[in-house]
Amino acid sequence: MIRGGVPDMRATRAKSKAPFTILIVEDNATDVELMLHALESADLKPLGGDFEMEVRAKAEGALQLLEERAVDLVLTDMMLPGMDGLDLVSRIQRIDPNLPVLVVTRMNAVSLAVDAMRRGAFDYVLKPVNAEDLGVRLHRAIRISEIMRRHSVYEQQDRQEFTANSFVGSGAAFERITRNIREASQGRSTVLITGETGTGKGMIARAIHQQSAERDRPFQVIDCTTVPDGMMESELFGHVRGAFTGAIVDKPGLIELANSGTVFLDEIGELPLFLQAKLLRMLEDSEVRPVGGTRVRRITSRFIAATNRDLEARVREGTFRKDLYYRLAVVSIRVPPLRERRDDIPVIARHLLGKLAQSMGKTQCHFDEAAMEILVSYSWPGNGRELRNVLERTIMLATDDIIQARDIRNLLPQSEAESLGSVDPSLAALPYMEAKERALDEFTKSYLRVKLSQHGGIITKAAEDSGIPRQHFSLLMKRFLGGEDIENS
Numbered sequence: 001m002i003r004g005g006v007p008d009m010r011a012t013r014a015k016s017k018a019p020f021t022i023l024i025v026e027d028n029a030t031d032v033e034l035m036l037h038a039l040e041s042a043d044l045k046p047l048g049g050d051f052e053m054e055v056r057a058k059a060e061g062a063l064q065l066l067e068e069r070a071v072d073l074v075l076t077d078m079m080l081p082g083m084d085g086l087d088l089v090s091r092i093q094r095i096d097p098n099l100p101v102l103v104v105t106r107m108n109a110v111s112l113a114v115d116a117m118r119r120g121a122f123d124y125v126l127k128p129v130n131a132e133d134l135g136v137r138l139h140r141a142i143r144i145s146e147i148m149r150r151h152s153v154y155e156q157q158d159r160q161e162f163t164a165n166s167f168v169g170s171g172a173a174f175e176r177i178t179r180n181i182r183e184a185s186q187g188r189s190t191v192l193i194t195g196e197t198g199t200g201k202g203m204i205a206r207a208i209h210q211q212s213a214e215r216d217r218p219f220q221v222i223d224c225t226t227v228p229d230g231m232m233e234s235e236l237f238g239h240v241r242g243a244f245t246g247a248i249v250d251k252p253g254l255i256e257l258a259n260s261g262t263v264f265l266d267e268i269g270e271l272p273l274f275l276q277a278k279l280l281r282m283l284e285d286s287e288v289r290p291v292g293g294t295r296v297r298r299i300t301s302r303f304i305a306a307t308n309r310d311l312e313a314r315v316r317e318g319t320f321r322k323d324l325y326y327r328l329a330v331v332s333i334r335v336p337p338l339r340e341r342r343d344d345i346p347v348i349a350r351h352l353l354g355k356l357a358q359s360m361g362k363t364q365c366h367f368d369e370a371a372m373e374i375l376v377s378y379s380w381p382g383n384g385r386e387l388r389n390v391l392e393r394t395i396m397l398a399t400d401d402i403i404q405a406r407d408i409r410n411l412l413p414q415s416e417a418e419s420l421g422s423v424d425p426s427l428a429a430l431p432y433m434e435a436k437e438r439a440l441d442e443f444t445k446s447y448l449r450v451k452l453s454q455h456g457g458i459i460t461k462a463a464e465d466s467g468i469p470r471q472h473f474s475l476l477m478k479r480f481l482g483g484e485d486i487e488n489s
Helices: 030-042 059-066 087-095 107-118 131-163 172-185 201-210 229-237 273-285 312-315 323-330 344-360 369-379 383-397 403-410 412-420 430-453 458-465 471-479
Strands: 008-011 022-023 050-056 073-077 099-107 123-126 191-194 219-223 263-267 302-307 331-334
Touching: 022 030, 022 059, 022 471, 030 050, 030 131, 030 412, 059 073, 059 087, 073 087, 073 131, 087 099, 099 131, 099 323, 107 123, 123 131, 172 201, 172 263, 172 331, 172 344, 191 201, 191 323, 201 219, 201 263, 219 430, 229 273, 273 323, 302 412, 312 323, 312 458, 312 471, 344 383, 369 403, 430 458, 430 471, 458 471
Parallel strands: 022 050, 022 073, 073 099, 099 123, 191 302, 191 331, 219 263, 263 302
Antiparallel strands: 008 050
């Protein structure tokens, strides 16, 4: 097949729905053939999927293609007719800063490649292109691009959620959290936010930033679960030229890019021990030292961390530094799961229903009483994120504007959905609120006993498996199990 007046080829590695597309920008037909051959010979199997090569002879044609379809990587010559490679790199940066661009140049024009990297290109490749070298540089570029895209998506979703004012409620827990947010935003102390997955920790971090004096400065999200250990130090602190193979220019780290703003370290509990020490030193000294560098760079950012782990338990296990834990937890905010804020569920559910229904053109949607009872009674192990997903599917599948109990129950795990549809006859004789309270108490007792039994009575392990901080788990035991003979380990 011929595309853009020059040969095009497709290399199939494994079946996938979306082909991985590499755009080659080169006007010399011989060089195009050589690059296509190098790409065909490079070991690209770790990337997986179908591969598609698009070729354009001019920068203008490449830009037109980028407007028409998604491209995963650009490989461009520096010397092009019309717009040159330098200007093309600058234009691509404005279109998509996370799209990796590798520039191709000859040995006598390496200075142009370095200039291109200063404009945003990821790396350069020398002509004649070596397949092995090209494969290494492609893999590195794609890994970094994927990390940055995940950061970008995460931040965008988080911003949308905050803008939509999704964190709502009316109960005591909600009032406590809003008070915590207000107090934390008044200073610059480090903040540690703890809570299960889906409880809105990222939203709370952004709320603190938006109410602080740094609201007009960057809010840099760093998800500690998405960056490989071997790359984390460079991503956090940056690197200098020559620090490692491929580091041909100085690059600032994510922390430095947020200077004078707020750095949000999400899932801090997953950070390796050796980086915990470096992070602690940075927090203590307010300085970063790039990888391979001898000079430190002063920073004035504010730091907020979040985790769904029990860091106190991790400190005891030796997998998290005690000094770092205390340094992060200057201000501590615990976000309770939905099952501990059942009074808030009607408010949250109605708020989300209104937002989601409006986006789907179903503005008259509302819950009947039985549907709301199901929502309040369900345990919501996925918390607010699960609630949102269930409501979104419910609205899509509902046949009319009234959301009924069966609409909700059909989308919940079958075992729990069935239990929600049945009532103990002894409870039915009691007033509603008393019956509900007693049923919830019995569930909590049974749950605690099962978890403790599963872990041989070891509270720390039972708490961690439950996703409940150990201190809170112990309080639940004291309240619901009383004097039962339980090993306290």
